[in-house]
Amino acid sequence: MNSLEINASGNFESWSPSKIRELKENKISNDLGQNLLFENENLRIWEVVLLPNERLPFRKINMDYSWVSLTTGMAISRYADGKILLMRIEKGDSAFLSCKEKTYIYDLENKGDDILFFHLTEFKHQTIKKYLPADVRLKSKKPSNN
Structure with missing residues (x-):
């Protein structure tokens, strides 16, 4: 995945009033995706399918997760x-995102x-850490520059 910051943190001038209102009214989901495919005591597996111009509303992310794209798009x-x-986003792009005890909203x-079609694995209560040796660090897949 290649990304470009097109608006800086702290600048809301280019934002539509409806998106700002959505944040101010705290219309924020705790669901990582649209469809929950599987859940147990350790993880949730989500699916996201977005048609052109479709939007997944703001969501609150406070647990580590990984994602993989099954399609290519913008x-x-x-x-x-x-x-x-x-x-x-290229088909097959993937990453592991660590919240590090913080909360992100986007x-x-x-x-x-x-x-656009994604599968996401959300690690509940940061349970993945208890299964890994202390010296193991999880990294995202680096995109190639081809």
Whole structure:
């Protein structure tokens, strides 16, 4: 995945009033995706399918998760601090995101001409850490520069 910051943190001038209102009214989901495919005491597996111009509303992320893209496309993501990222996503792109005891709020909107399709694995209560030796560090897959 390649990303480009198109709006800096702290700057809400380019934001639509409806997105600002959505944040102010605290209309924020705790669901990582649209469809919960599986859940047990350790993890949840989510599916996200976005048609062109469709948007996954703001969601509150406070647990580590990994994702994999099953399609190629373009998206933007707005963060609660004002930052906006434009992303070029390739089929097979994946990453592990660690919250490190913090909470992040952001949305995801398909800005391409094709469907975006993701699978996400959310690690409940940071349970993944108890299964790993202390010296193991999880890293995201680095995109190639081809």
